[in-house]
Amino acid sequence: MRIELLGFLSLILGAVVLVSPPRLAFYVIVVSTLFGAAAAFAVPGLGGASILVPSLLLAFYCLRLFMAFGEKPVFSAVSSASPGIWLLLLTVYGVFSALFLPRLMEGVTETMIVLRSSVGHRIIDLTPLSFSSNNITQTIYALGGLFCFAFTYAYLKCGGTARDVVNAMLFLGVVNLVFALLDVVTYRTGTAHFLDFIRTANYALLTGSEKAGFKRISGTFPEASAFAGFTIVLFAFTASLWIDRMRRMATGLIACLLFLALLLSTSTTALLSLAMVMVFLFWRALPATYGKHATGLPAAIALALLAVPLCVTLVLVLMPEFARSVQAFLDETLYSKINSHSARERMQWNAVAFQVFLDTWGWGAGLGSARASSYALVLLSNVGLIGTLLFTLFVGNTLMMKSTGGVLEHTTMRAAKAGVFAGLCEAMISGTVYDLGLLFFVLSGSAAALRQGAAERKRFSPVGVGAVQ
Numbered sequence: 001m002r003i004e005l006l007g008f009l010s011l012i013l014g015a016v017v018l019v020s021p022p023r024l025a026f027y028v029i030v031v032s033t034l035f036g037a038a039a040a041f042a043v044p045g046l047g048g049a050s051i052l053v054p055s056l057l058l059a060f061y062c063l064r065l066f067m068a069f070g071e072k073p074v075f076s077a078v079s080s081a082s083p084g085i086w087l088l089l090l091t092v093y094g095v096f097s098a099l100f101l102p103r104l105m106e107g108v109t110e111t112m113i114v115l116r117s118s119v120g121h122r123i124i125d126l127t128p129l130s131f132s133s134n135n136i137t138q139t140i141y142a143l144g145g146l147f148c149f150a151f152t153y154a155y156l157k158c159g160g161t162a163r164d165v166v167n168a169m170l171f172l173g174v175v176n177l178v179f180a181l182l183d184v185v186t187y188r189t190g191t192a193h194f195l196d197f198i199r200t201a202n203y204a205l206l207t208g209s210e211k212a213g214f215k216r217i218s219g220t221f222p223e224a225s226a227f228a229g230f231t232i233v234l235f236a237f238t239a240s241l242w243i244d245r246m247r248r249m250a251t252g253l254i255a256c257l258l259f260l261a262l263l264l265s266t267s268t269t270a271l272l273s274l275a276m277v278m279v280f281l282f283w284r285a286l287p288a289t290y291g292k293h294a295t296g297l298p299a300a301i302a303l304a305l306l307a308v309p310l311c312v313t314l315v316l317v318l319m320p321e322f323a324r325s326v327q328a329f330l331d332e333t334l335y336s337k338i339n340s341h342s343a344r345e346r347m348q349w350n351a352v353a354f355q356v357f358l359d360t361w362g363w364g365a366g367l368g369s370a371r372a373s374s375y376a377l378v379l380l381s382n383v384g385l386i387g388t389l390l391f392t393l394f395v396g397n398t399l400m401m402k403s404t405g406g407v408l409e410h411t412t413m414r415a416a417k418a419g420v421f422a423g424l425c426e427a428m429i430s431g432t433v434y435d436l437g438l439l440f441f442v443l444s445g446s447a448a449a450l451r452q453g454a455a456e457r458k459r460f461s462p463v464g465v466g467a468v469q
Helices: 007-018 022-032 054-070 072-077 084-104 135-159 162-188 194-200 224-242 248-264 268-289 297-318 320-335 342-358 373-402 407-430 438-449 454-458
Strands: 039-044 049-052 110-116 122-128
Touching: 007 039, 007 054, 007 224, 007 297, 022 054, 022 135, 022 438, 039 054, 039 084, 039 268, 049 297, 049 407, 054 072, 054 084, 054 135, 054 373, 054 438, 072 084, 072 135, 072 438, 084 373, 084 438, 110 373, 135 162, 135 438, 162 194, 162 248, 162 407, 224 248, 224 407, 224 438, 248 268, 342 373, 373 438, 407 438
Parallel strands: none
Antiparallel strands: 039 049, 110 122
C-alpha cells in the first residue's frame, strides 16, 4: 500500500475531526467531495485501485458522528419513514449481487470493465463475465454512499441546521471556482504540474486538452466532464437558493460564476445537463409568479428566457464574426460530438451493457461487473430490474418529499433536491459506474432530514443542539 501526500494530510485532518465538534466533521466531508482525483492510498492488491481522499475522510466523519449521537438517528435514516429505506435495500441487494452474481453467471455474457494492473495501468475492455476487483471497489463505494446518507441525516436530525448545509455548499462552490481558475492559469503559464498533488488517483487524466480554442476546465478532477458533473450540482443548489431569495447577492454571484465555468468546461454533458436543470428550476419557480406572495424572481427568469431569442438574433446581425466563432464552438462541442471516436466508443459501451441485461435475464451481472455511458444502463446491467426499481423509489421519494419545517428548512431542502436532480441528470447522460459520488448522498440525506423543522429534529439528539457546537 502506497500513501500519497494528501492521504497523510487526510489522516491528520481525520484525527482533528475526532476531537472536534461534529459540525467540523460535516464541513470537512462536504469540502472533501471536491477532490475527486486525489488518492489517499493506492492498493496493489486491488489492481492498483485508489482509495480516494473523500472515502478516507468519510470513515472519520461517520465515527465522529457515531461518537456524538449513537446509533438511533442513523437507524432512523433508513427507517420506513425515510427514503433511506430504499437506499438500504438497494445497497444490500447490490452487495449481494457483487458477491454472487458474477460467480453464478460466470461466462454467460461479456461485459465492459476496467482492467487494472499492479503498476497502475488501466484499460477498458470487453471480457467474459467473472468476479474481479471492480466488484470489490464498487461495493465499497456503494456502502460509502449509504453511510454518507445515513450519517448526514443523523447530523441534521441531532442539531445540525439548514444554515450548516447552505454555508458548507456555498463555501464548496467558491473553492471549486478557485481551483477552476487555478487550472486555467497554470495551464496557460506552463505550470500545470503545480496541481499534480491533487491528481494522484489511478485514473486516465485528461487535464490539458482544448476545444475550439478554450482550455477545457477540469479543476480538481481527472477530466472536464467530471468537473462539469460536479459543478452542475453546485449550480443547481445555488441557483435554487437565489430563486428563493436566500442571500441573493452571494448566491446570485456564485451561481453566475458556476454557470460560466460550466460553459467554459466545453463539456457536452454540462450543456445538456444545464438545459435540463434550467427547465427544472423554471418549472418549479413558475407557480411563484402568481398570487399575492409572488417573489418576482421567477418572473425575471421567465422574462430572461423569452429574451434569449431576441439576443441571439441581435448577435447574428450585429456581430457576424463572433457568431461564426460561437457556431464553430457549438459544432465541435455538440453537433460533431455524435460522430467522434469517444461518442462511438460510449455507444458501444451502452450496447454491450444492454446486452448484458438481456443475457442475465434481467438480474444484472452484479455490482461493478459492467460499465456503460448512461446511469440507467449502468443500473440495468449491474443490479438488474430489482436494483433499478429500488433506485427509482429512493430518488422518487427524495424528490417528492414535502417540507413541514420553517422557511429556512424549506428553502434549503428545495436547493438540496435541485442538486440531487442535477446529479441525476448528469449521470443519466454520461454516468459510467454505479457510484454517484458522496456529494449526491450528502444532498439527498440533507433533503430527507430537513423536511422537518428544527424543533421536530431535536428529539433525536441525546444531548441537544449543543452537541454540534
